[in-house]
Amino acid sequence: MNCYLCDSQLDLKPSWRDLFFMDPEETICITCRSGFERNGSGCRICGLAGAELCSECSYWETTEFRGAIDSGKCLYIYNQAMKEYFHQFKFLQDVVLAEVFADELAKAVRKAGAVAVPIPMNGEKLRRRTFSQVDSMLDAGKVGYIHLLQKNEEVQGEKTKEERMATRGLFMLKGNPVPKNIVLVDDMYTTGTTLRLAAKLLKESGAETVSFIALIRA
Amino acid sequence: MEALQKFLSGRIWLRDFTPFPQEEIENAIDAGFIAVQKGITEDLKCARCLEQSTEKIVSYNCAKCEAECFYCRHCIRMGRVSSCTDLITWKDPLSLTPHSHSFTWNGELTNLQQLASDELSESLRKNRSHLVYAVCGAGKTELLFPPLHKALSEGKRICIAAPRTDVVLELSPRLKAVFPDTTIHTLYGGSALEEGFAQLVLATTHQLYRFSQAFDLVVVDEADAFPYSYDPALARAVIKSLKADSPIIYVSATPSRKLLKAIPNQSKIFRRFHGHALPVPEYRSLWNYRKSFNANKIPEKLAGWVKLRLEKNEPFMLFFPTIEMIRQAEPLFKWIDNGIEAVHSKDEDRKEKVMKLRNGEIRGVLTSTILERGVTIENIQVGVVGADEEVFSASALIQMAGRAGRSSAFPNGEVIFFHNGISRQMDKARDLIISYNREGRR
Numbered sequence: 001m002n003c004y005l006c007d008s009q010l011d012l013k014p015s016w017r018d019l020f021f022m023d024p025e026e027t028i029c030i031t032c033r034s035g036f037e038r039n040g041s042g043c044r045i046c047g048l049a050g051a052e053l054c055s056e057c058s059y060w061e062t063t064e065f066r067g068a069i070d071s072g073k074c075l076y077i078y079n080q081a082m083k084e085y086f087h088q089f090k091f092l093q094d095v096v097l098a099e100v101f102a103d104e105l106a107k108a109v110r111k112a113g114a115v116a117v118p119i120p121m122n123g124e125k126l127r128r129r130t131f132s133q134v135d136s137m138l139d140a141g142k143v144g145y146i147h148l149l150q151k152n153e154e155v156q157g158e159k160t161k162e163e164r165m166a167t168r169g170l171f172m173l174k175g176n177p178v179p180k181n182i183v184l185v186d187d188m189y190t191t192g193t194t195l196r197l198a199a200k201l202l203k204e205s206g207a208e209t210v211s212f213i214a215l216i217r218a
Numbered sequence: 219m220e221a222l223q224k225f226l227s228g229r230i231w232l233r234d235f236t237p238f239p240q241e242e243i244e245n246a247i248d249a250g251f252i253a254v255q256k257g258i259t260e261d262l263k264c265a266r267c268l269e270q271s272t273e274k275i276v277s278y279n280c281a282k283c284e285a286e287c288f289y290c291r292h293c294i295r296m297g298r299v300s301s302c303t304d305l306i307t308w309k310d311p312l313s314l315t316p317h318s319h320s321f322t323w324n325g326e327l328t329n330l331q332q333l334a335s336d337e338l339s340e341s342l343r344k345n346r347s348h349l350v351y352a353v354c355g356a357g358k359t360e361l362l363f364p365p366l367h368k369a370l371s372e373g374k375r376i377c378i379a380a381p382r383t384d385v386v387l388e389l390s391p392r393l394k395a396v397f398p399d400t401t402i403h404t405l406y407g408g409s410a411l412e413e414g415f416a417q418l419v420l421a422t423t424h425q426l427y428r429f430s431q432a433f434d435l436v437v438v439d440e441a442d443a444f445p446y447s448y449d450p451a452l453a454r455a456v457i458k459s460l461k462a463d464s465p466i467i468y469v470s471a472t473p474s475r476k477l478l479k480a481i482p483n484q485s486k487i488f489r490r491f492h493g494h495a496l497p498v499p500e501y502r503s504l505w506n507y508r509k510s511f512n513a514n515k516i517p518e519k520l521a522g523w524v525k526l527r528l529e530k531n532e533p534f535m536l537f538f539p540t541i542e543m544i545r546q547a548e549p550l551f552k553w554i555d556n557g558i559e560a561v562h563s564k565d566e567d568r569k570e571k572v573m574k575l576r577n578g579e580i581r582g583v584l585t586s587t588i589l590e591r592g593v594t595i596e597n598i599q600v601g602v603v604g605a606d607e608e609v610f611s612a613s614a615l616i617q618m619a620g621r622a623g624r625s626s627a628f629p630n631g632e633v634i635f636f637h638n639g640i641s642r643q644m645d646k647a648r649d650l651i652i653s654y655n656r657e658g659r660r
Binding site: 001002088092093094095096126127128129130131132136139 | 273276278279280281282287289291294295297298300302
């Protein structure tokens with residue numbers, strides 16, 4: 001099998017370990033893997049490396065979104081390698097790339113010890129893209145999840161930060177019962193607006209704790 | 219409709235990604251001008267690049283067709299082809315009537331070039347494929363001009379395919395100068411859309427995926443390892459882009475043994491157009507150069523060679539086996555002279571840097587095999603660091619050595635193989651160069 005990203009042949013060194021353990025199968029080579037940079041620890045809310053509470057989150061905590069998110073974690077920073085990966089995954093629609101970070105994402109979600117709820121895409125967009133990045137990663141990582149939310153037909157990406165922060169009613173509940181402890185899952189944390197809108201709605205609807213896991217901190 | 223016909227003739231294109239409005243496409247389909255086919259065939263083959271390995275044709279749950287869908291990973295960078303995407307072709311491609319083309323070329327061919335050019339014309343007259351086996355700097359492109367002119371005048375549609383964007387970009391202005399009234403399109407990853415119907419298409423080999431039964435003649439430039447040890451999909455792409463029973467011209471300085479066997483009609487030119495011998499590589503040991511770079515030091519012999527080039531004001535190319543090593547070495551060389559630049563495949567300023575080297579704004583480049591061919595710079599001196607490394611095949615080494623001594627004003631450039639032990643490929647390259655020189659003298 002070849003590396004999903006650079007197409008070079010993966011070293012398959014037979015080992016005793018392989019005989020006894022079912023290790024997750026590698027999908028990319030060591031060189032490509034080493035291009036990605038893990039996000040360090042930092043902000044207790046959004047996971048941005050650095051201060052214990054980042055400036056953006058401390059601003060959020062002065063708004064009506066105070067306490068919407070209890071804690072969060074972003075696994076990787078958005079460096080060049082990640083930009084290229086994400087482009088190939090999302091825009092070139094290379095669905096198998098869901099497998100590259102699936103196990104790590106699954107592990108983080110399981111560790112959160114709550115019901116996994118993916119940030120959804122709106123129906124029209126989903127049909128155009130033909131797959132949801134988040135769902136496909138969770139599927140590949142074999143984590144269970146439920147869709148509690150459904151998205152109204154507005155698109156976040158085309159808005160300015162101010163417009164995003166002013167967005168209301170981005171999500172609606174689908175109607176299934178809301179569990180007490182929820183971990184939201186998204187591909188990228190940019191301004192945090194999307195996740196906060198989702199978290200706030202869930203808390204208003206009965207959730208006691210809402211945390212999140214995102215693959216990338218932009 | 220006419221613009222659409224011109225665009226789509228001979229092409230196989232993603233229905234949803236043409237430069238035309240959807241409505242126009244639909245009308246042409248309804249009127250029966252355009253044929254539509256599924257992107258992935260029943261037997262799970264990509265209809266565009268003809269890939270069919272299970273590693274590259276993969277399945278997933280598609281939200282658009284709400285079923286299991288297959289897509290092709292091989293040509294995904296040209297826009298994804300999947301079971302639920304349509305590919306379109308124009309049913310009756312435009313045909314050209316014979317007409318005269320201006321031919322503004324007043325160069326002269328050497329006797330050897332003329333002979334090869336005539337042999338090539340003869341093969342084309344008989345509709346046979348032909349191999350031009352000629353050393354670097356023999357003037358392969360020029361000898362193609364007369365046969366190309368004849369074929370264009372006969373109304374043939376022609377594609378010249380080269381493996382790299384750099385080579386395509388270097389050829390394009392030359393061909394446009396020689397055939398000023400011919401519609402020529404230049405296609406490579408990220409090239410701008412050109413209007414009209416091109417009788418002469420200049421493209422990277424990958425772009426051929428997007429053609430189907432389009433050409434009466436394809437010239438495969440730099441066809442070294444072609445079509446076997448190379449990406450086999452590209453060999454299929456060449457065949458797919460050709461109309462039935464049309465010939466292929468292979469051009470190479472280092473053809474594979476299989477290609478030599480497969481194409482019986484051959485012309486050989488083992489002498490450069492200026493009549494001088496090819497520079498023979500010199501071996502120079504550079505023990506543990508990796509260690510040295512790791513310790514942020516340029517090995518002394520190498521530093522000495524570079525300093526001598528700077529002193530004599532000679533431009534140079536220093537080839538490295540890996541991009542990492544180039545990155546490591548760049549700051550060290552910049553410390554010797556700030557006019558030394560690194561150029562590698564992921565470099566967006568590649569084109570500009572080569573131009574600057576040519577006109578003397580840059581004194582030398584540290585580069586990878588990306589610049590091993592297609593680049594001509596007067597009085598260039600060549601060094602290969604780690605010539606014994608696996609990435610440097612004999613043909614790559616011959617190509618790199620072939621950068622030196624190309625102009626008649628400076629026919630004797632230096633070629634140094636800096637090594638940490640002599641590899642078979644180095645010997646093979648040197649022996650071949652020596653044998654070309656011997657044959658060329660006859």
